[in-house]
Amino acid sequence: MLSINPPEIGPRLQAYRKELNLTLAELAAMSGVSRSMLSEIERGNANPTYGTLWHLTRALRIDLNSLIGGATEERGGGSIIDLQPGNLTPTIRSADGSCTLQILSPANMVSLIEWYLLSFEAEGELASDPHGAGTIEHLHCTTGEIIVRSASNTMIVRAGETARYAADVPHSLKSVGPVGAGAFLVVASGDVVPGVQRTSIRPK
16 A cells, blocks of 8 residues: 555656666566556556565665655565565555555565555554555454545444455555554455455445
């Protein structure tokens, strides 16, 4: 999830790609992000997730903060084995530092599905512009309470509950109360869930 304006990312990404004399197809092969998605991002027509940008910055050998202002990244080393130690799990902080995202999904699935562990400080928030058409997010709250907003719908998700909502509209997550919250988030692109029949989430 991101809280930045997609058109700001596109030209920067394109500039880094051209500095390395890479074609869209070459960067797609290196990053696991589809060529069509790369094209949409560079033109400012798509709002990429943190996971997508993390894999792109690894392929371009740049720091994530060089691509998006305001967010900070805690980098771990690379690993060539399937087991990923905790200290090597890619970790990103939101622009205001109120939410930490651990990226658990592998690079070869980034164009289809991504999953994260989220840790919110008290009143911590993640807000995002719409992702690609048909994108659905699945949020499982593990501790605390989280307000989920998807377009005009709002609900509170409590520990042990799971919310599924449209992410191709403006959406946000915010922890409730003085102790913060934790959650497991899965982001599924429209290619994974074709023809999904959306239902409005219940009002708060």
